[in-house]
Amino acid sequence: MRRSLRVGIVGGSIAGLSVAAALSRIGADVVVLERGPAGFATRRGGLGVSPQLCRALAATQDGMLRHVVHQQRRLWIRGAEHEEAANIAVTSYGILWRWLRAQLPESMVEFGQTVALIDGQTARPRVTTTDARSQDFDLVVAADGGGSEARRHVLADDAHAAFAGYVLWRGLVPFAALDDRTGIYGGRLLIANRGDQHFVGYAIPSDESCCAAMNWGWYLPTDEAALAELRAGGAVRPPHQLERCTDALEAFVRARAASRELWPGWVEQIIDRTIACGTIAPHPVYEFAASAMVRGRVVLVGNAAHLASPITGSGGRMAMEDALALADALVEHGDVDAALAQFSQCRTREGAALVEQGRQRGAAFRATTPRRTA
Numbered sequence: 001m002r003r004s005l006r007v008g009i010v011g012g013s014i015a016g017l018s019v020a021a022a023l024s025r026i027g028a029d030v031v032v033l034e035r036g037p038a039g040f041a042t043r044r045g046g047l048g049v050s051p052q053l054c055r056a057l058a059a060t061q062d063g064m065l066r067h068v069v070h071q072q073r074r075l076w077i078r079g080a081e082h083e084e085a086a087n088i089a090v091t092s093y094g095i096l097w098r099w100l101r102a103q104l105p106e107s108m109v110e111f112g113q114t115v116a117l118i119d120g121q122t123a124r125p126r127v128t129t130t131d132a133r134s135q136d137f138d139l140v141v142a143a144d145g146g147g148s149e150a151r152r153h154v155l156a157d158d159a160h161a162a163f164a165g166y167v168l169w170r171g172l173v174p175f176a177a178l179d180d181r182t183g184i185y186g187g188r189l190l191i192a193n194r195g196d197q198h199f200v201g202y203a204i205p206s207d208e209s210c211c212a213a214m215n216w217g218w219y220l221p222t223d224e225a226a227l228a229e230l231r232a233g234g235a236v237r238p239p240h241q242l243e244r245c246t247d248a249l250e251a252f253v254r255a256r257a258a259s260r261e262l263w264p265g266w267v268e269q270i271i272d273r274t275i276a277c278g279t280i281a282p283h284p285v286y287e288f289a290a291s292a293m294v295r296g297r298v299v300l301v302g303n304a305a306h307l308a309s310p311i312t313g314s315g316g317r318m319a320m321e322d323a324l325a326l327a328d329a330l331v332e333h334g335d336v337d338a339a340l341a342q343f344s345q346c347r348t349r350e351g352a353a354l355v356e357q358g359r360q361r362g363a364a365f366r367a368t369t370p371r372r373t374a
């Protein structure tokens with residue numbers, strides 16, 4: 001029904017490719033403009049994922065689902081260890097990105113294309129890239145992430161994300177580097193909460209193995225001055241960059257010194273082995289919830305619309321849900337503007353709820369004072 005709808009998507013990460021998959025399935029003519037030179041097939045780091053959403057987005061194949069690990073148990077440590085049933089699906093960023101990319105024709109995604117300007121004042125918004133090339137679309141979808149420049153085309157009010165008051169130190173260590181004598185590391189989502197700090201770890205897959213690496217995160221309260229120091233020291237990398245970096249390792253070792261012996265031995269082992277042979281990077285957590293997701297024919301999706309704390313583990317899921325909701329609204333309504341209004345109303349509410357959930361979880365783990373284990 002919507003074969004003639006020409007859609008320009010700014011950003012070719014999880015949100016951008018999900019929208020491309022969902023809209024091309026309903027017959028839209030889609031172009032993705034991604035500033036990165038070659039895509040993100042090799043990005044490491046874990047990502048919560050919903051197999052149901054992947055199936056809904058997939059045109060024919062669901063091969064990626066072989067690479068989803070289901071953590072069947074959840075181990076909580078809050079004073080004392082205890083286990084509860086869980087079914088949390090995780091994969092790695094690179095696997096998910098490659099799978100989404102494989103849904104789309106080669107020519108649909110243009111790499112090395114930085115969008116410099118979106119003119120949304122006309123009935124057909126115009127997108128201009130830094131090489132001065134302009135294209136007109138029926139619809140422009142801004143999937144340009146947490147630092148979105150496109151937001152200002154949709155939101156008149158202050159559209160900047162705010163620092164949440166803590167840093168997520170992310171680590172990745174080969175599973176083979178861990179002594180899993182107690183069998184604690186496989187098949188579990190490991191959650192430890194001590195005082196005002198929070199630790200999460202889980203095994204993530206590679207193409208070859210379902211337990212290739214332990215992906216972990218340590219949420220550490222950090223004030224603005226300490227954050228500025230981290231930035232000045234060159235330790236802060238872009239959110240998805242997880243590579244071995246001396247500045248980051250040294251900053252982590254300093255931050256950790258104040259929290260030594262906070263965690264049980266098996267958490268300390270994960271951290272020690274990561275320092276020895278893995279990668280660690282600090283990611284300051286920022287939050288933002290858009291008050292609307294559509295203006296004219298410019299639409300915000302994914303992190304550009306709702307940047308929730310990674311403690312929710314739901315950013316990838318939200319991006320996919322945005323994509324499917326946009327496609328559903330377009331199919332349901334004969335009129336594009338009516339479809340966009342429905343999409344904005346529904347997804348703005350969902351996004352605000354997720355961001356609020358992240359704020360509450362962030363406040364909860366910082367609510368008490370640090371205690372040390374005996």
Ligand SMILES: Cc1cc2nc3c(=O)[nH]c(=O)nc-3n(C[C@H](O)[C@H](O)[C@H](O)COP(=O)(O)OP(=O)(O)OC[C@H]3O[C@@H](n4cnc5c(N)ncnc54)[C@H](O)[C@@H]3O)c2cc1C
Nearest residue numbers: 011013014015035048115144145239302303310313315316
């Ligand atoms: C530390 C961390 C941990 C996370 N953990 C989880 C998790 O466990 N589970 C989960 O579901 N989610 C998690 N997330 C969130 C998840 O990664 C994102 O929510 C999800 O990938 C959707 O992001 P996005 O595509 O909207 O934005 P991004 O991934 O930020 O992508 C934006 C894209 O737009 C491109 N771009 C930007 N500006 C321009 C421009 N002007 N022109 C062209 N291209 C442009 C960028 O190059 C980038 O590729 C985490 C995020 C972080 C930072």
